[in-house]
Amino acid sequence: MTTTKPLSVDSLFALVRAGFEQVSDKRAENASQSLSDTLMSGFAMFSLKDPSLLAFDQRRATDSNLRNIYGIVHIPSDTQMRTILDDVDPTGIRPIFRDIHRQLERSQELRQFVFLGGSYLVSLDGTGYFASTRIHCSSCLQKVNKKTGEVTYTHQMLGGVIIHPNRRAVLPLMPEPITRQDGETKNDCERNAAKRFLARLKEDYPDVVFTITEDALSPNAPHIEELNKYDYHYILGVKPGDHEFLFAQVAAARQEGRTTEFEQREGGVLHRFSFINQVSLNQSNPDLLVNFIEYWEINRDKTQHFCWVTDFTVTRLNIFTIMRGGRARWKVENETFNTLKNQGYHFEHNFGHGQNHLSVVFATLMMLAFLVDQVQQLAGALFQAAWNKKGSKRSLWEEMRNLFHTFEFASMTLLFQAIAYGYKAQITILTPP
Numbered sequence: 001m002t003t004t005k006p007l008s009v010d011s012l013f014a015l016v017r018a019g020f021e022q023v024s025d026k027r028a029e030n031a032s033q034s035l036s037d038t039l040m041s042g043f044a045m046f047s048l049k050d051p052s053l054l055a056f057d058q059r060r061a062t063d064s065n066l067r068n069i070y071g072i073v074h075i076p077s078d079t080q081m082r083t084i085l086d087d088v089d090p091t092g093i094r095p096i097f098r099d100i101h102r103q104l105e106r107s108q109e110l111r112q113f114v115f116l117g118g119s120y121l122v123s124l125d126g127t128g129y130f131a132s133t134r135i136h137c138s139s140c141l142q143k144v145n146k147k148t149g150e151v152t153y154t155h156q157m158l159g160g161v162i163i164h165p166n167r168r169a170v171l172p173l174m175p176e177p178i179t180r181q182d183g184e185t186k187n188d189c190e191r192n193a194a195k196r197f198l199a200r201l202k203e204d205y206p207d208v209v210f211t212i213t214e215d216a217l218s219p220n221a222p223h224i225e226e227l228n229k230y231d232y233h234y235i236l237g238v239k240p241g242d243h244e245f246l247f248a249q250v251a252a253a254r255q256e257g258r259t260t261e262f263e264q265r266e267g268g269v270l271h272r273f274s275f276i277n278q279v280s281l282n283q284s285n286p287d288l289l290v291n292f293i294e295y296w297e298i299n300r301d302k303t304q305h306f307c308w309v310t311d312f313t314v315t316r317l318n319i320f321t322i323m324r325g326g327r328a329r330w331k332v333e334n335e336t337f338n339t340l341k342n343q344g345y346h347f348e349h350n351f352g353h354g355q356n357h358l359s360v361v362f363a364t365l366m367m368l369a370f371l372v373d374q375v376q377q378l379a380g381a382l383f384q385a386a387w388n389k390k391g392s393k394r395s396l397w398e399e400m401r402n403l404f405h406t407f408e409f410a411s412m413t414l415l416f417q418a419i420a421y422g423y424k425a426q427i428t429i430l431t432p433p
Contacts, residue, residue, distance in 0.1 A: 007375055008413060010412055010413050012103075013071070015103065020096070023039060023088065033074060033076050037074050041072055041075055041076055044070045046365055046366040049346070049401070050401070052351065053351050059075070060077070063075050069415070082358060085361045087356055090177070093361070093368065094200070109378060112164065113167060116318060116325065120208060121164060122160050123328065123332035124158060124218075128348075130350060130353070132152070133150060133152055133153070139180050155363070156178040158177075158194060158197055159332055160172070160176075160197060167378070168377070169335075172367050172370055173201065174204070176196050176197040176200070177360045178190060194218070212235075214236050219236040220281075221285040224288060228311075233310070234310060235325050238292075238307045239307065245282050246281060246290075249279045250276060254274065259276045260273075260316070269298070271296075271323075273295055275294070275314040278291065290311065291311065291312065291314045293319060306323070306326065306327065308323075336370075344393060347366065382416045383416055385420035386419040399419050403419065
């Protein structure tokens with residue numbers, strides 16, 4: 001019997017399906033292929049980690065599991081899927097991310113991610129997932145080779161994930177496409193995408209306090225003012241080459257004895273801290289005050305050095321937590337983008353580009369499937385058992401696809417049970433009379 005627990009894989013699939021049924025369909029009312037079936041088919045392709053749209057299309061011959069597990073009534077052909085999804089506004093998928101996060105909150109699992117001051121730590125970063133010198137659409141960014149004049153067309157996104165220094169799992173938020181905007185002749189940029197991301201984050205989660213952590217490209221006055229506008233905390237990396245005035249202030253303060261310096265040893269590691277509160281971010285914005293942390297991790301083999309600015313008032317009591325939050329920023333790269341690229345999701349494969357939204361819709365559906373997987377990694381005991389049994393996620397995805405092809409299952413829960421605890425094949429041999 002399929003479990004009804006709110007964070008079970010089948011419950012999450014049902015939640016996704018219900019969300020797809022709310023996405024606006026601008027086609028004629030008598031369209032033969034439903035939009036919700038088409039979106040669910042795209043989601044299933046990424047959930048199953050199929051390497052291409054062609055590989056998914058080959059499932060249509062034996063599609064009972066797609067019906068049983070994903071609730072797809074009519075499975076579109078590859079051409080139908082591309083055509084229909086190309087005209088879908090990807091922002092219609094946004095509420096499903098919020099619905100899954102709310103389910104995590106109701107189940108108390110989100111409490112594991114509470115960070116400093118009761119906030120949730122969000123790591124932001126941009127990444128590319130498509131590049132071609134031939135295939136392009138009106139939303140593509142364009143990069144011109146100065147020597148040859150050749151144009152490379154790309155798609156990028158700004159990804160945001162809820163993270164915690166003590167948690168391996170990450171919880172993706174709705175990504176923000178970095179694309180050429182309607183009516184614009186210039187490329188979009190990560191800074192503009194960040195403005196849209198923060199505005200929509202506040203709209204989706206009006207009562208939630210976030211702490212935003214980003215790399216050293218982010219700490220500029222306009223961006224920090226955006227963060228302040230939404231009452232978000234921040235921990236942003238800084239480098240001397242990009243913030244000479246800031247580092248000059250810190251050096252002068254250190255010479256005058258106005259910084260706080262201390263060390264803390266844990267095991268074989270020496271943690272060295274230096275901090276000062278209320279210094280100007282740069283010469284052009286003397287009234288924009290930030291709090292500065294410099295940190296060295298020293299062990300026998302190497303020394304690592306980091307610097308951040310933050311709006312948290314830094315003390316000896318909270319500096320270690322702030323440092324760990326800043327260092328956890330890499331989770332958006334290693335635990336998110338690198339996982340999507342290298343652990344079976346085929347993030348950089350061109351599943352279909354289209355002329356309007358197809359590339360962005362596919363990237364968003366992949367991130368949604370990744371969110372469901374991460375919830376299972378965090379709170380799904382059956383998923384964890386199947387993962388432990390196979391030893392790696394790549395092996396788990398392969399076994400999942402193999403069983404999906406070979407046997408009929410009433411739910412994904414039963415398929416995970418088969419992987420985790422074993423199964424017996426029932427074979428009937430017919431003998432001639």
